[in-house]
Amino acid sequence: MSAVSPHPSGASHPRPQTDPIPAVGEAVAADDPLRARIAAAVRRVREQTPLAQSFTNFVTMNLVANAQLAAGGTAAMSFIPDDVLATAAMAGANYVNVGTLMPFHREALADIAAGFARQGRPWVLDPVAAGIGRTRTAILTAMREVPPTIVRGNASEILALDAMWGLSGGEAPAANGPAGVESMDEVDAAEAAARRIARHLSAHLPQKVAGRVFDDGTGPSPARGAVAVSGPIDLVTDGETTYRLPGGSAMMTKITGAGCSLGGVTATYLAVADPLVAALAASLLYDRAAETAEAASHGPGSFQVAFLDALWDTTADQVAASPILRAG
Amino acid sequence: MSAVSPHPSGASHPRPQTDPIPAVGEAVAADDPLRARIAAAVRRVREQTPLAQSFTNFVTMNLVANAQLAAGGTAAMSFIPDDVLATAAMAGANYVNVGTLMPFHREALADIAAGFARQGRPWVLDPVAAGIGRTRTAILTAMREVPPTIVRGNASEILALDAMWGLSGGEAPAANGPAGVESMDEVDAAEAAARRIARHLSAHLPQKVAGRVFDDGTGPSPARGAVAVSGPIDLVTDGETTYRLPGGSAMMTKITGAGCSLGGVTATYLAVADPLVAALAASLLYDRAAETAEAASHGPGSFQVAFLDALWDTTADQVAASPILRAG
Amino acid sequence: MSAVSPHPSGASHPRPQTDPIPAVGEAVAADDPLRARIAAAVRRVREQTPLAQSFTNFVTMNLVANAQLAAGGTAAMSFIPDDVLATAAMAGANYVNVGTLMPFHREALADIAAGFARQGRPWVLDPVAAGIGRTRTAILTAMREVPPTIVRGNASEILALDAMWGLSGGEAPAANGPAGVESMDEVDAAEAAARRIARHLSAHLPQKVAGRVFDDGTGPSPARGAVAVSGPIDLVTDGETTYRLPGGSAMMTKITGAGCSLGGVTATYLAVADPLVAALAASLLYDRAAETAEAASHGPGSFQVAFLDALWDTTADQVAASPILRAG
Numbered sequence: 001m002s003a004v005s006p007h008p009s010g011a012s013h014p015r016p017q018t019d020p021i022p023a024v025g026e027a028v029a030a031d032d033p034l035r036a037r038i039a040a041a042v043r044r045v046r047e048q049t050p051l052a053q054s055f056t057n058f059v060t061m062n063l064v065a066n067a068q069l070a071a072g073g074t075a076a077m078s079f080i081p082d083d084v085l086a087t088a089a090m091a092g093a094n095y096v097n098v099g100t101l102m103p104f105h106r107e108a109l110a111d112i113a114a115g116f117a118r119q120g121r122p123w124v125l126d127p128v129a130a131g132i133g134r135t136r137t138a139i140l141t142a143m144r145e146v147p148p149t150i151v152r153g154n155a156s157e158i159l160a161l162d163a164m165w166g167l168s169g170g171e172a173p174a175a176n177g178p179a180g181v182e183s184m185d186e187v188d189a190a191e192a193a194a195r196r197i198a199r200h201l202s203a204h205l206p207q208k209v210a211g212r213v214f215d216d217g218t219g220p221s222p223a224r225g226a227v228a229v230s231g232p233i234d235l236v237t238d239g240e241t242t243y244r245l246p247g248g249s250a251m252m253t254k255i256t257g258a259g260c261s262l263g264g265v266t267a268t269y270l271a272v273a274d275p276l277v278a279a280l281a282a283s284l285l286y287d288r289a290a291e292t293a294e295a296a297s298h299g300p301g302s303f304q305v306a307f308l309d310a311l312w313d314t315t316a317d318q319v320a321a322s323p324i325l326r327a328g
Numbered sequence: 329m330s331a332v333s334p335h336p337s338g339a340s341h342p343r344p345q346t347d348p349i350p351a352v353g354e355a356v357a358a359d360d361p362l363r364a365r366i367a368a369a370v371r372r373v374r375e376q377t378p379l380a381q382s383f384t385n386f387v388t389m390n391l392v393a394n395a396q397l398a399a400g401g402t403a404a405m406s407f408i409p410d411d412v413l414a415t416a417a418m419a420g421a422n423y424v425n426v427g428t429l430m431p432f433h434r435e436a437l438a439d440i441a442a443g444f445a446r447q448g449r450p451w452v453l454d455p456v457a458a459g460i461g462r463t464r465t466a467i468l469t470a471m472r473e474v475p476p477t478i479v480r481g482n483a484s485e486i487l488a489l490d491a492m493w494g495l496s497g498g499e500a501p502a503a504n505g506p507a508g509v510e511s512m513d514e515v516d517a518a519e520a521a522a523r524r525i526a527r528h529l530s531a532h533l534p535q536k537v538a539g540r541v542f543d544d545g546t547g548p549s550p551a552r553g554a555v556a557v558s559g560p561i562d563l564v565t566d567g568e569t570t571y572r573l574p575g576g577s578a579m580m581t582k583i584t585g586a587g588c589s590l591g592g593v594t595a596t597y598l599a600v601a602d603p604l605v606a607a608l609a610a611s612l613l614y615d616r617a618a619e620t621a622e623a624a625s626h627g628p629g630s631f632q633v634a635f636l637d638a639l640w641d642t643t644a645d646q647v648a649a650s651p652i653l654r655a656g
Numbered sequence: 657m658s659a660v661s662p663h664p665s666g667a668s669h670p671r672p673q674t675d676p677i678p679a680v681g682e683a684v685a686a687d688d689p690l691r692a693r694i695a696a697a698v699r700r701v702r703e704q705t706p707l708a709q710s711f712t713n714f715v716t717m718n719l720v721a722n723a724q725l726a727a728g729g730t731a732a733m734s735f736i737p738d739d740v741l742a743t744a745a746m747a748g749a750n751y752v753n754v755g756t757l758m759p760f761h762r763e764a765l766a767d768i769a770a771g772f773a774r775q776g777r778p779w780v781l782d783p784v785a786a787g788i789g790r791t792r793t794a795i796l797t798a799m800r801e802v803p804p805t806i807v808r809g810n811a812s813e814i815l816a817l818d819a820m821w822g823l824s825g826g827e828a829p830a831a832n833g834p835a836g837v838e839s840m841d842e843v844d845a846a847e848a849a850a851r852r853i854a855r856h857l858s859a860h861l862p863q864k865v866a867g868r869v870f871d872d873g874t875g876p877s878p879a880r881g882a883v884a885v886s887g888p889i890d891l892v893t894d895g896e897t898t899y900r901l902p903g904g905s906a907m908m909t910k911i912t913g914a915g916c917s918l919g920g921v922t923a924t925y926l927a928v929a930d931p932l933v934a935a936l937a938a939s940l941l942y943d944r945a946a947e948t949a950e951a952a953s954h955g956p957g958s959f960q961v962a963f964l965d966a967l968w969d970t971t972a973d974q975v976a977a978s979p980i981l982r983a984g
Contacts, residue, residue, distance in 0.1 A: 301964025308629025636957025
C-alpha cells in the first residue's frame with residue numbers, strides 16, 4: 001500500500017524511476033557459501049511445497065497466497081487463535097501482518113504471539129503502518145516480549161518498531177515522523193534500528209527455532225533472528241552483518257501488497273531455511289522477478305500478472321547469482 | 329489454498345503434472361439426456377444472469393465473485409445474518425465457505441444455516457479445512473441437522489465431514505489424518521463418504537428445494553442432494569450414481585481460490601438447475617476452462633487471467649461434450 | 657458486484673452490449689474551463705500521489721487499492737475508528753463503502769462519520785446495496801446528519817438513499833423496488849434524487865472542506881457536494897448542474913469492484929480537487945480506460961488487467977477531451 005515516485009503525466013508508458021543510490025559494502029563472491037545456501041532454500045521450497053500460515057491484512061491476502069504458491073509453497077490463512085495454533089502445528093513457518101486491524105485483532109494477536117512463543121514456532125512479523133493508531137501501537141508494543149523470528153517492513157516501520165520497543169538505549173532513535181504505509185524514510189537511516197531489532201529477536205529466539213538444522217552442506221545455521229527492510233535498495237541484517245540488495249523495480253510500489261506478499265514468501269522460505277537465508281532468498285527472488293516483470297509489462301495490471309509468472313519461472317541459480325553487498 | 333505437485337526447479341516453464349489415474353465407470357453416451365441438461369444449465373446462467381449469494385472465505389472471495397460473473401451469473405457477498413437472509417430472498421442459490429473464520433462466524437453461521445432451512449433456500453457448503461480448529465468443527469458439526477443442498481470439497485474435507493456427521497454407522501470411516509487445505513487423500517478414497525453425505529443431504533432436502541422444476545425437456549428433476557469432490561479426477565455423486573470427470577489442469581493447484589470459486593460457480597448453476605446437474609456443469613466448465621488456460625499461459629499469474637477468460641468463452645456445447653464416466 | 661446484460665451463449669468472444677440511450681444536455685465546449693480543471697486534477701494526482709484512505713468492502717478492496725495506485729494515488733485501508741481517524745489526519749480524502757458489513761461495522765461507521773464531520777474531512781460514500789438489510793439501513797440513515805462530500809452509487813442505490821434520507825419532501829420518490837447490487841433502475845430515473853442528495857451534501861459541507869482552494873487558474877472552487885450515478889451513461893451533479901458522460905464499456909459489469917474502485921479513485925481525486933471536478937475526472941478516466949481495455953482484451957480476466965494498465969496510461973488530456981453533456 002505504498003507509492004514512492006511521481007507518475008510522469010503525459011508519457012505513454014510512464015514508469016517510476018529509482019534514483020541511483022550509493023551502495024555500501026563489499027560484493028559477496030560468486031563462490032561464497034551464502035549463495036549455495038540461498039539456492040538450496042529456493043530449491044527446497046519447490047521440492048517440498050512447505051505450508052506457511054498467514055494471519056494477514058485483508059487487502060492484500062489474496063496476493064500473499066498467490067505469491068507463496070507461485071514461489072512453490074502452500075498457503076493457509078487463519079484469524080482465530082484456535083485455528084492459527086492448530087494450523088501452526090502443521091506449518092513450517094507463520095506470517096503475521098497488522099495492516100488491517102479489526103476490533104478482535106488486539107486480543108487475538110496477543111494470544112497468537114504468546115502461543116507461538118510457547119510452542120516455539122518460527123514466524124515473520126510485518127509491522128505495517130507501525131506508529132498509526134492506538135490499537136496497533138498496543139499490539140506491536142506487546143510483541144516485544146514474545147517477538148517473531150524475522151521482521152520485514154519498510155524503513156519508517158522499522159524505525160517506529162525500534163522506538164516502540166525502546167531498543168536504542170541511550171542512543172537517540174533516528175528522526176522519525178509518523179510512520180506510515182509509505183516508505184518515507186531512507187532505508188539506510190533504518191540500518192541501526194534494524195540491527196538492534198535483529199539482536200533483540202536473536203536474544204529471544206525459542207530453543208526449538210534456534211535448534212533447527214538445514215542440510216545445506218554448509219554447516220549448521222546460526223541461531224539468530226533477521227530483519228529485512230524493503231526499499232530502493234533492500235537491506236537484510238542478522239544484527240551482526242548487513243546485506244544490501246540492489247535492483248528490483250519501482251513498479252512494485254504501484255501494486256498493492258508487494259511488501260505484504262514479500263513477507264509471506266519470507267515465511268515460506270523460513271519453513272526450510274534459517275532466518276537470514278530466508279530473508280535474503282525472498283528479497284532476491286522478489287528483485288529478480290520484479291525486473292523480469294517490468295520488462296514484460298505495460299502498466300500495473302500486466303506487471304502484477306507478469307510478476308507472479310516470474311516468481312514461478314525464476315530459477316534458484318538466478319536468485320543465488322544476484323548482486324549482494326556485505327558490510328561488517 | 330492448496331498445492332499438490334512439486335515444482336520442478338530449474339525448468340523454464342515448469343508445470344505440475346497430474347499422474348494418470350485409472351478411471352472407474354462407463355462413458356456417458358453422446359446422446360445421454362444428462363448432457364442436454366448440463367448444456368441447458370450453462371445456457372440458462374448466461375441468459376438469466378442469476379444471483380448467487382456468498383458467505384465466503386476472505387482470501388479468495390474476489391475470485392469467487394469474478395468467476396461467477398465470468399460464468400454469466402451475478403454475485404453478492406454478505407456476512408451478517410440479516411443481510412444474508414434478506415439477500416437470500418432475492419438469490420437463486422447461496423454459497424457458504426468456512427475457510428477464514430472470525431469470532432463472529434460461529435453464531436452467524438448457525439443462524440444462517442437455520443434460516444436457510446426454515447426458508448427452504450438451496451445452498452452449497454464448502455467445508456474448507458474441515459477438521460482443523462475447535463470453532464470450525466463446532467460450526468460444521470452443527471450443520472448436520474440443517475444441511476446444505478450440495479457439499480463441494482477436496483477428499484480430506486469430505487472424509488472429515490463424514491466423520492463429524494457420524495454417517496458411517498458401523499462401517500469404519502476411511503483412514504484420515506488431520507484434514508487440511510491440501511488434498512491429501514485420494515479422491516477415490518472419499519467416494520463412500522461422498523455417497524453417504526449425499527444421501528444425508530437428500531434426506532433433509534427442504535420441500536421447496538425438492539419441488540423446484542427446471543424445464544430441460546428431460547422430465548422432472550430428482551429430489552436429491554449432491555456432493556462434489558475436487559481432485560485430479562473430480563467425482564460427483566447424488567448418493568445413487570457416481571460420476572468421474574477426467575481432465576483439468578494441475579495449475580489449478582497453483583492459484584488460490586480454485587476450489588472456492590468452483591463452489592461459488594456451483595451455486596450459480598444451482599440457481600437454475602437441480603443439484604446433480606449444477607455440480608456436474610460447474611466441475612466440467614472448470615475442467616475445460618483450466619485446460620484452455622494452461623495452454624494459453626506462462627505461469628500462475630497469466631493462468632488465472634486466462635482461466636477467467638476461458639470461463640467466459642467456453643461454450644455450453646463444449647461443456648456438455650466433456651468426458652464423463654458413470655458408475656452404479 | 658453487478659451484471660447487466662445477458663451473455664450471448666455460443667459466441668466465441670461474447671461481449672455485453674450497451675443499448676444506445678438518448679443523451680440529454682448541451683455538449684461542453686472544447687475550451688470550457690471545466691475541461692482545464694479536470695485535466696489539472698488528473699495531473700495533480702500523478703504529481704502529488706495523494707493518500708486516499710478507504711473503509712471499504714472486503715470483496716473488492718484489493719481492486720480499489722490497485723486502481724488508486726494505477727491512477728497515481730496512494731492507498732490505505734483501515735477498519736477501526738482510531739486507525740481511520742489517525743490516518744484521516746494524513747490523508748487528502750477518504751472513501752467509505754458499506755458493501756460487506758460485519759457486526760462491528762454499525763458502531764464503527766457511526767463513530768467514523770461523526771469523526772469526519774467533527775474534523776472536517778472530505779469523504780466519498782458508496783451506499784452499496786442500499787435498502788438491503790436492517791443493519792445497512794440503520795447505518796445509512798444515520799449518515800443523513802453527518803453526510804459525506806460525494807455520494808457515488810448506481811441508480812437504485814441513489815433512489816434508496818434519497819428515500820431513507822426523506823429528501824423528496826412532498827414530491828413522491830421515484831418508483832423503487834428493493835435496491836440491490838445491480839443497476840436495476842435507469843440512471844435518468846435517479847436524476848432528481850441525485851440532485852436532492854447533492855443539495856443536502858452542500859448544505860452540510862464542513863467549513864474546512866468548503867474552504868479548500870485548488871489553484872486551477874480558473875477561480876475558486878464552489879462550496880458544493882456532488883453525486884455520481886454510474887450506469888450506461890454516467891451522471892454527475894452538484895445539485896445545480898447535471899453532467900452526462902456517454903461511453904465506457906459494458907464489460908465493467910463483468911468484473912467485481914468496478915463501481916467500488918471508481919468510488920475509491922473519486923476519493924483520490926477529491927484529495928486534490930473540488931467535489932464536482934473529482935467526480936467528473938474519476939468517471940471520465942474510468943470510461944476512457946474501460947474503452948481501451950475492452951479493445952485490448954478477450955474476456956473478463958484480461959479486461960481487468962488491461963483496465964488497470966489503461967488507468968495508468970490514459971493521459972490527462974485524453975480524460976479532459978471526453979464527451980460531456982451539461983444540463984441546467
